[in-house]
Amino acid sequence: MLVGLPLGILLVLTRKDGQAENKVAYTILNWVINILRSLPFIILLFLILPFTKLVVGTTIGVKGVILPLVVFTAPYIARLMESALLEVDRGVIEAYQAMGISTSKIILNVVLREARSGIVLGLTIATIGLIGATAMAGLVGAGGLGTIAYQYGFQRFEPTIMYATIIILIIIVQALQSLGNFLARRLKKD
Numbered sequence: 001m002l003v004g005l006p007l008g009i010l011l012v013l014t015r016k017d018g019q020a021e022n023k024v025a026y027t028i029l030n031w032v033i034n035i036l037r038s039l040p041f042i043i044l045l046f047l048i049l050p051f052t053k054l055v056v057g058t059t060i061g062v063k064g065v066i067l068p069l070v071v072f073t074a075p076y077i078a079r080l081m082e083s084a085l086l087e088v089d090r091g092v093i094e095a096y097q098a099m100g101i102s103t104s105k106i107i108l109n110v111v112l113r114e115a116r117s118g119i120v121l122g123l124t125i126a127t128i129g130l131i132g133a134t135a136m137a138g139l140v141g142a143g144g145l146g147t148i149a150y151q152y153g154f155q156r157f158e159p160t161i162m163y164a165t166i167i168i169l170i171i172i173v174q175a176l177q178s179l180g181n182f183l184a185r186r187l188k189k190d
Helices: 003-016 023-038 043-047 049-056 063-086 090-098 103-114 116-140 143-152 159-190
Strands: none
Touching: 003 023, 003 103, 023 143, 043 049, 049 063, 049 103, 049 116, 063 090, 063 116, 090 103, 090 143, 103 116, 116 143, 143 159
16 A cells, blocks of 8 residues: 555556646556456566565565565556555545645645545455465465465365355455444445
8 A cells, every 4th residue: 555555646646637747757657557457366466576685685485475466556546546546526626726735735634634534435345356466476385375275285185174165255255344334334424
C-alpha cells in the first residue's frame, strides 16, 4: 500500500486533464504498471531473482519473497487506487481549486476522503490477490498454507491436506471480502 497508493495518486495527477498533467511521466508509469501487471507472480518471482538477491541477500524463504510480492502487488494497488480516485466528482475538486487550495491538500484532505470507500474495496481485492501470490510463494520455501498444500498435500499425494488448505483459503477470502464490503459501506455513509 505504501508503494501502490502513491503510484495511484501519481497516475491520477499526471494523466490528461490531471492537476499535474505530464504526458511523458504518465505514459512511462502507465507502461511499467501494465507490464508488471501482465506477469503471473511465479514468473515475476523468477524473473527478478537477481534483483532480489542484490537487494535482500537471498532468494528463498520469507525474506526472499517479500520484494517480489511488493513488486507484484504494488501495480495492482496503483491501478485500483487510480480507479477509486477517478470516481471522485470532478466538480468537488474544481471547487476546492477555485478556493485556491493547493493540489497536495486537495489530494490528502478531499480526494482521499471522498474515495475512501473505493480505496477499501480496492485494498480488499488486492489483499485477496496477495493471498493467492503468497500461496505460490510456498514453492520457494516461504512457508504458510502454500507450503503445506504443496509439500504435504501435492508431493506426498495427500489430497485431504490439499482440500483442507483450499477450504481454509476460501474461508479467509470470504471473511476478508465480507469485512472489506462492511467497511466500504460504513465509510460511504459517513
